[in-house]
Amino acid sequence: MKRLSRGEGVTGWLFTIPYLAYTIIFFVLPFLWGLLLLVSEWNLISPVREFVGLGNLLEALQSRRVHAAALTPFKIMALFLPAVLIMSLGIAVLINSFKKRQGLLAVAFFLPYLASGVSMSLVVKGVVSYTSPVNKVISNIIGFVPDWLGTPSLAILVIALMIAWRFSGYYALIFLSGLQSIPGELYEAAQIDGAGRIKSFFKITLPQLYPALYSVLILAVGLMFGVFTEPYMLTGGGPNLATHTWYLEIYYQAFSTLRAGYASSIALYNAIAVFIVVGIVRRIMQAWGRAHGWED
Amino acid sequence: MERQKLTWPRFVRLADKYGVMILRWALALVGIGFATAPYLYMILQSLAPWREVNRRLIPSSLTTRSYEWLLQGSATAVARPWLRGFGNSVLVTSLSTLCMLVVAMLAGYALARLRFRGREGIYKFILFQMFYPAIILLVPQFLIVRYLGLYNTYAGMIIPRAVNIWAIFMYVSFFKSVNPAMLEAARIDGASETQVLFRIVIPLSRSITAVIGLFLFMERWVELLWDLIVVQEYPMMTLNVMIATMSGPYASYPGPLYAASVILTVPIILIFLVFSKHFTQGFKFILK
Numbered sequence: 001m002k003r004l005s006r007g008e009g010v011t012g013w014l015f016t017i018p019y020l021a022y023t024i025i026f027f028v029l030p031f032l033w034g035l036l037l038l039v040s041e042w043n044l045i046s047p048v049r050e051f052v053g054l055g056n057l058l059e060a061l062q063s064r065r066v067h068a069a070a071l072t073p074f075k076i077m078a079l080f081l082p083a084v085l086i087m088s089l090g091i092a093v094l095i096n097s098f099k100k101r102q103g104l105l106a107v108a109f110f111l112p113y114l115a116s117g118v119s120m121s122l123v124v125k126g127v128v129s130y131t132s133p134v135n136k137v138i139s140n141i142i143g144f145v146p147d148w149l150g151t152p153s154l155a156i157l158v159i160a161l162m163i164a165w166r167f168s169g170y171y172a173l174i175f176l177s178g179l180q181s182i183p184g185e186l187y188e189a190a191q192i193d194g195a196g197r198i199k200s201f202f203k204i205t206l207p208q209l210y211p212a213l214y215s216v217l218i219l220a221v222g223l224m225f226g227v228f229t230e231p232y233m234l235t236g237g238g239p240n241l242a243t244h245t246w247y248l249e250i251y252y253q254a255f256s257t258l259r260a261g262y263a264s265s266i267a268l269y270n271a272i273a274v275f276i277v278v279g280i281v282r283r284i285m286q287a288w289g290r291a292h293g294w295e296d
Numbered sequence: 297m298e299r300q301k302l303t304w305p306r307f308v309r310l311a312d313k314y315g316v317m318i319l320r321w322a323l324a325l326v327g328i329g330f331a332t333a334p335y336l337y338m339i340l341q342s343l344a345p346w347r348e349v350n351r352r353l354i355p356s357s358l359t360t361r362s363y364e365w366l367l368q369g370s371a372t373a374v375a376r377p378w379l380r381g382f383g384n385s386v387l388v389t390s391l392s393t394l395c396m397l398v399v400a401m402l403a404g405y406a407l408a409r410l411r412f413r414g415r416e417g418i419y420k421f422i423l424f425q426m427f428y429p430a431i432i433l434l435v436p437q438f439l440i441v442r443y444l445g446l447y448n449t450y451a452g453m454i455i456p457r458a459v460n461i462w463a464i465f466m467y468v469s470f471f472k473s474v475n476p477a478m479l480e481a482a483r484i485d486g487a488s489e490t491q492v493l494f495r496i497v498i499p500l501s502r503s504i505t506a507v508i509g510l511f512l513f514m515e516r517w518v519e520l521l522w523d524l525i526v527v528q529e530y531p532m533m534t535l536n537v538m539i540a541t542m543s544g545p546y547a548s549y550p551g552p553l554y555a556a557s558v559i560l561t562v563p564i565i566l567i568f569l570v571f572s573k574h575f576t577q578g579f580k581f582i583l584k
Contacts, residue, residue: 011489012412015402020418022399022459027425030436037436044439094323103576107569108328114564115334116518118540119557123334126341126350126550133353169331177580226431229520233540247431247521254435255525263435271429 178212404467507578
């Protein structure tokens, strides 16, 4: 055991001071202030703060808007998860099948991640607008122009596909690095046993991708509870709250109706929802992993 | 006749040899087409004559009217400070990213390589922070910013986003993977901790810094919620927020909004392409 040198200790503290100062002001303090807000009714301006106890938390439980916001992640997820998994796995398998130029392809497929949700929303708004070229083609086939953002299921579909487009290349890179760590002998053995390409994909590739699948699913599911930009820009949470999200509701309550305490209670429910759902996904994935010989 | 007989099997052989490759490239090009289509749409529409915006996929002619209108406005619509907005985005994103990198590098190095009292506790707290839902802090963070008088200021956008926990975590794991013998050798030669930092640690982490910085920059560049809350006045707004808040009243001018989007998007893509060499190398480390 080397003795703690005095210089090292001082430098250690000096180097962590910026982080510590930030953490006290922008983490610990808001953490405590948040607890205080939770039990108060306060409009961000007035000097009067009313103590309401559990009032905010109980009110949120009964709010139609919060119910809608709590449901939306699951609606988006139902379309987003299959779409993003198929796209990103497909991209990863495709890139992996190249012997050269893998880096170039990875960079190209990563480009959607750079998109600002704001400008992509403008593009989507244009593409689904009544007179758009895409709608012209569609109305020639089905005879009418669908009201993309005014129909609840279509609006959810649009938002789910926008997010899937943005993250497919990112998740593909996680899958690609998983694919490249699968030992080649496994496939050779399967080939000798006479397994075809599709069979070896489901019997070898998918189970071997467990660590990558685990990370991607946790990231993707967590993402669903923080959707803000797309519905903010495209639907405002409508039609009839069909695309209302947690973040929209928190933003609305805190900065439009100026109910800081109530917004904080919704944020707390949001965190609890993420915690529970991500926890369930984690359990399911770990069970699946164990069934395929992975340790936790 | 003789020739025909020879060429046909050769064609089959060639198809056998190159067919899979052609198919692969075809699939890759279709995929890249999908990945870049919205960007191309944005660029084409920003250059389209106004009567064709969102009505034709490929404009019949190209014009810079949308860009001119964006900067000059018209008799009925006052021009917004778009260029200033772009400048604000550059300023806020660069300073924010720079702070995040410096703080994370220092803290990461200290936590991974320096022995001092409290180190374990701090590291555990960082892990807690990383998984603590940021949304709960949104409203109180805003209140603190307002209390400190940073509402409607650049500092209000930069300081609360000057530390990134994920980046600290990345640097800790990077510096833990560095061979300690290199650092020890320098110390034995009498170098101070600061000298070790500047002469060895920073040059060593160039590649990982490029990737972490790229990710931080990309995410900060397109941040909406925080910048939307903290800044309410035009001269301070980032370009992203300006486009977001314009799309209501400007909805009848889609062309200029596409032009603004191009100005927002092209720089970040260029930066990404410039750093893409580091990106492909460093991304694997980030995944671990």
